[in-house]
Amino acid sequence: MxxxxxxxxxxxxxxxxxLMIAATVALFVFASSIIxxxxxxxxxxMSWEMISQxxxxxxYIGKEGGLLNAIVGSMYIVGAxxxxxxxxxxxxxxxxxxxxxxxxxxxxxARLCFDVLFGIPSxxxxxxxxxxxxxxxxxxxxLGGIIVVTLLIIPIFIRSMDEVARSFPRAIVxxxxxxxxxxxxxxxxxxxxxxxxxATATLLSxxxxxxxxxxxxxxxxxxxxxxxxxxxxxxxxxxxxFFQLQSPxxxxxxxxxxxxxxxxxxxxxxxxxGRIITNRFSKHRIK
Amino acid sequence: MSQQQLQYKTSPYRLLKEKVASTTMLILTLSALLLxxxxxxxxVIKSMPILEEKSLVDLVFGSSxxxxxxxxxxxxxxxxxxxxxxxxxVLALPISLLxxxxxxxxxxxxxxxxxxxxxxxxxxxxxxIYGLWGVLIIVPWISEKLAPKFVExxxxxxxxxxxxxxGVMVLPLMVSLFVxxxxxxxxxLRxxxxxxxxxxxxxxxxxxxKHTRAGIFASVMLSISRAMGETIAVLMVCGNIAQMPxxxxxxxxxxPALLANNFGEMMSVPIYESALMFAALILFVVVVIFNILxxxxxxxxxxxx
Numbered sequence: 331m332x333x334x335x336x337x338x339x340x341x342x343x344x345x346x347x348x349l350m351i352a353a354t355v356a357l358f359v360f361a362s363s364i365i366x367x368x369x370x371x372x373x374x375x376m377s378w379e380m381i382s383q384x385x386x387x388x389x390y391i392g393k394e395g396g397l398l399n400a401i402v403g404s405m406y407i408v409g410a411x412x413x414x415x416x417x418x419x420x421x422x423x424x425x426x427x428x429x430x431x432x433x434x435x436x437x438x439x440a441r442l443c444f445d446v447l448f449g450i451p452s453x454x455x456x457x458x459x460x461x462x463x464x465x466x467x468x469x470x471x472x473l474g475g476i477i478v479v480t481l482l483i484i485p486i487f488i489r490s491m492d493e494v495a496r497s498f499p500r501a502i503v504x505x506x507x508x509x510x511x512x513x514x515x516x517x518x519x520x521x522x523x524x525x526x527x528x529a530t531a532t533l534l535s536x537x538x539x540x541x542x543x544x545x546x547x548x549x550x551x552x553x554x555x556x557x558x559x560x561x562x563x564x565x566x567x568x569x570x571x572f573f574q575l576q577s578p579x580x581x582x583x584x585x586x587x588x589x590x591x592x593x594x595x596x597x598x599x600x601x602x603x604g605r606i607i608t609n610r611f612s613k614h615r616i617k
Numbered sequence: 618m619s620q621q622q623l624q625y626k627t628s629p630y631r632l633l634k635e636k637v638a639s640t641t642m643l644i645l646t647l648s649a650l651l652l653x654x655x656x657x658x659x660x661v662i663k664s665m666p667i668l669e670e671k672s673l674v675d676l677v678f679g680s681s682x683x684x685x686x687x688x689x690x691x692x693x694x695x696x697x698x699x700x701x702x703x704x705x706x707v708l709a710l711p712i713s714l715l716x717x718x719x720x721x722x723x724x725x726x727x728x729x730x731x732x733x734x735x736x737x738x739x740x741x742x743x744x745x746i747y748g749l750w751g752v753l754i755i756v757p758w759i760s761e762k763l764a765p766k767f768v769e770x771x772x773x774x775x776x777x778x779x780x781x782x783x784g785v786m787v788l789p790l791m792v793s794l795f796v797x798x799x800x801x802x803x804x805x806l807r808x809x810x811x812x813x814x815x816x817x818x819x820x821x822x823x824x825x826x827k828h829t830r831a832g833i834f835a836s837v838m839l840s841i842s843r844a845m846g847e848t849i850a851v852l853m854v855c856g857n858i859a860q861m862p863x864x865x866x867x868x869x870x871x872x873p874a875l876l877a878n879n880f881g882e883m884m885s886v887p888i889y890e891s892a893l894m895f896a897a898l899i900l901f902v903v904v905v906i907f908n909i910l911x912x913x914x915x916x917x918x919x920x921x922x
Contacts, residue, residue, distance in 0.1 A: 353715035425642035449908040451846020514638040541743025544848035568745040
């Protein structure tokens with residue numbers, strides 16, 4: 331009896347270990363399966379034409395043209411949303427960490443709110459923005475897309491910058507203030523301290539923004555041309571994948587694979603850059 | 618510095634700037650609170666027309682969805698959302714728990730260095746790419762290999778396909794939440810257990826998992842709320858049939874998919890628009906409640922440790 335129990339626990343140990351390794355390997359299998367599938371299918375569809383031309387006449391029955399509309403549309407939306415997001419979130423993070431006391435109720439409530447905002451599905455943001463736009467009499471447009479994506483990524487910005495900012499030494503702020511700086515003026519010191527946080531937060535937000543389909547579907551619409559003003563609709567890469575995949579024509583589906591490959595490559599580059607930056611950008615950081 | 622320069626440096630201008638800056642930042646911070654309230658109020662106002670016409674019970678438990686006849690039963694969509702989410706979590710929970718335990722308790726540093734970038738990549742892949750992967754790999758696998766063993770015919774676009782795709786999508790989130798929780802368990806607990814002769818796995822099972830159960834619960838809740846709102850990937854693989862799914866191989870139609878598919882055409886019928894906003898409201902309410910609860914639990918745990 332005693333012997334049995336003694337033996338069992340080592341058997342259990344081995345079984346558990348094997349299962350754990352299997353689970354970890356499964357992660358690699360999933361990731362490589364996804365990336366392999368996208369590359370294998372998208373490779374044939376890739377050509378210079380795909381990324382340098384607008385959809386031509388008869389594009390959606392398989393004739394010539396490319397995805398430039400979606401690539402540029404995505405860049406406009408993501409670029410503008412990222413800049414707006416940074417402008418809003420840096421002051422908020424600064425306020426939460428420098429102005430408010432670490433145990434402040436307002437700080438707790440605001441952080442909880444940003445967590446909740448982070449959790450709200452992008453389709454709900456889209457639906458909400460859509461009704462507001464109807465109320466204002468606006469149609470699906472680049473501006474609508476930019477605003478909704480900005481709302482979507484602000485919580486990501488704030489949460490990930492806040493994580494870094496919370497651990498930075500407050501003594502730095504005290505030192506600056508004791509030298510006569512106002513609290514606002516210490517932002518220069520603080521921003522330098524949380525620079526790696528800002529950089530990774532930015533990449534994280536870009537990744538989320540460029541991949542979002544549900545919210546832009548309702549707010550930015552889709553178009554074959556490059557928007558020349560904020561009130562025109564704009565195409566985006568995820569929707570280029572989504573819409574073209576629904577086509578019954580094989581050549582058009584092929585293009586969906588191409589668009590997916592472009593999107594995946596962009597996201598992978600962002601993810602790799604993120605790793606490099608987190609490792610390198612810590613120059614000004616005092617620990 | 619002369620007296621005059623000093624006076625200039627401490628002029629009211631700097632103090633004014635300070636005032637303006639702090640007020641602006643306060644307003645920005647408060648607008649987060651405001652935005653949550655605004656979304657809630659907006660969705661409630663927009664779903665009022667349908668709530669006035671039908672009772673809440675009829676809407677939530679009605680199973681007939683014929684918008685043109687004025688029948689709005691949300692049960693098939695709610696059932697679709699729940700079943701796809703449930704399959705996803707059931708699949709993802711053991712994998713993510715085991716991986717997280719492996720990473721925090723067992724693995725060497727080089728394993729962590731290899732796994733974390735993979736988690737980054739999985740977390741960064743856009744949902745439409747997951748959807749495409751589902752369409753190209755999971756759906757054919759179900760319809761050609763798996764389904765023939767159980768039923769006569771399945772297109773593969775099913776609850777199971779949605780669940781598998783969604784399960785893989787929530788993996789990185791779950792693993793990183795678990796890793797964070799596990800690494801905050803005090804080392805003394807483990808040492809005490811191991812010094813009494815328990816193996817690593819026994820310690821993990823009986824000490825660590827018990828110690829972190831509240832955190833695990835909160836993380837699962839957070840992942841559920843994440844999974845519930847996922848739109849495009851699920852929409853691409855789950856079939857979008859407005860019926861009660863009876864098996865894993867039946868098609869389903871989750872709430873987010875309903876929203877995404879119908880937003881363009883709903884404009885003509887006001888009550889239809891209201892019904893869709895009600896769908897958004899259901900999602901919003903559930904997600905917000907789950908989020909707040911799990912955040913409060915996680916926050917408490919952080920404070921105690």
